[in-house]
Amino acid sequence: xxxxxxxIEINGVVYVPKNDSASLAPATDGMPLxxxxxxxxxxxxxxxxxxxxxEVELVNARRLWYWKGACSLSQLATEGSxxxxxCKFSVPVPMMTVLGVCEVLxxxxxxxxxxxxxxxxxx
Numbered sequence: 118x119x120x121x122x123x124x125i126e127i128n129g130v131v132y133v134p135k136n137d138s139a140s141l142a143p144a145t146d147g148m149p150l151x152x153x154x155x156x157x158x159x160x161x162x163x164x165x166x167x168x169x170x171x172e173v174e175l176v177n178a179r180r181l182w183y184w185k186g187a188c189s190l191s192q193l194a195t196e197g198s199x200x201x202x203x204c205k206f207s208v209p210v211p212m213m214t215v216l217g218v219c220e221v222l223x224x225x226x227x228x229x230x231x232x233x234x235x236x237x238x239x240x
Contacts, residue, residue, distance in 0.1 A: 142229035152194045154220040180207040194222035197231020205238040
C-alpha cells in the first residue's frame with residue numbers, strides 16, 4: 118500500500134480527496150514548504166533547501182514560537198491554526214540553518230494560507 122498526503126493507493130486503485138484542501142503547498146524553485154521541529158531551537162516554517170542527517174537549510178523561514186488552535190504540529194501543517202490572532206510567528210529570515218531536526222512535515226495549501234496570514238510577531 119502506497120500513501121501520500123493527497124492520495125492513497127489500495128490494491129492498485131488510487132483514491133484522492135474530493136476537495137483541494139489536502140493538496141500540498143506549491144514548491145518554490147523545487148523546494149517544498151515544510152514545518153520542522155528541532156530538539157533545541159524549536160519549530161520553524163520555510164522552504165526546504167537541503168537536508169543532511171539532522172541539519173536542514175530553510176529559505177524564507179519563520180520561527181513558530183507559539184500557536185493556539187492546533188493540537189499538534191501535524192494539525193498546524195495540514196490545517197493551520199484556528200486562533201491566528203493568538204499565534205506568535207517571527208519575522209521571516211532569508212536563510213536559516215536548523216540543527217538537531219527531529220521532525221519534518223510538509224505543508225498543505227490550506228495551512229500555508231493560514232500561517233502566511235499570521236502577522237509577524239516582534240517587539
